[in-house]
Amino acid sequence: LIGGAVRFGLNIVNDNYPQIGDLFSGFTNYLRWLGLFWLLIAIVLVIEIPLLIYSVTYSLSHALTTGRDITAEPIYWLLAIPTMIVVAAVTLRFAFAYPLVAEGYGVLDAMRVSNQMVTGRGWYTFLVMLLLYLIYVAGALALIVGILFTIPVAFTIYGCYYNAVKAEAGVG
Numbered sequence: 001l002i003g004g005a006v007r008f009g010l011n012i013v014n015d016n017y018p019q020i021g022d023l024f025s026g027f028t029n030y031l032r033w034l035g036l037f038w039l040l041i042a043i044v045l046v047i048e049i050p051l052l053i054y055s056v057t058y059s060l061s062h063a064l065t066t067g068r069d070i071t072a073e074p075i076y077w078l079l080a081i082p083t084m085i086v087v088a089a090v091t092l093r094f095a096f097a098y099p100l101v102a103e104g105y106g107v108l109d110a111m112r113v114s115n116q117m118v119t120g121r122g123w124y125t126f127l128v129m130l131l132l133y134l135i136y137v138a139g140a141l142a143l144i145v146g147i148l149f150t151i152p153v154a155f156t157i158y159g160c161y162y163n164a165v166k167a168e169a170g171v172g
Helices: 002-013 020-066 074-092 097-102 107-118 122-141 147-169
Strands: none
Touching: 002 097, 002 147, 020 074, 020 097, 020 107, 074 122, 097 107, 097 147, 107 147, 122 147
16 A cells, blocks of 8 residues: 555645545555565664664573663663664665655666665755654544544655655656
8 A cells, every 4th residue: 555655645746636546556566566665674674683683682691580671781772773873874765765666666776766866865855754754643643533634744745855856866
């Protein structure tokens, strides 16, 4: 459904007469969407492996004997905070991969072009994505009903930003 939601949002922003059926249009390129999703998950997992290994080994060896929670240990945070920063920085490079796949790009091409589009716009892209996250959280805090209003707003902001960066970067 992610693909359909991205397509729906782009159709709203581009005045292409969005329809409810657009939400299910992601199933036409299902393997592409699935490939992008799992590739992004794999990238995040590879970055997080050192923290995962430490967490598991520490939990089994030290935390069980002392009864202390792993998050109470300073070494955990010395690994966790840089890991979160790296994950955010790397995944931000692929912020536009989903709309690029919606426009017909292959998975690797979408990731490559997204990386090019974000180059030189990293902090601004980070702030826009942070704003979208805060909008989603606000919708969730409004007893979930707010999501019905915040998701269309967030997708519209995302689509407008995507179109602006795409035009500025000269992407097809």
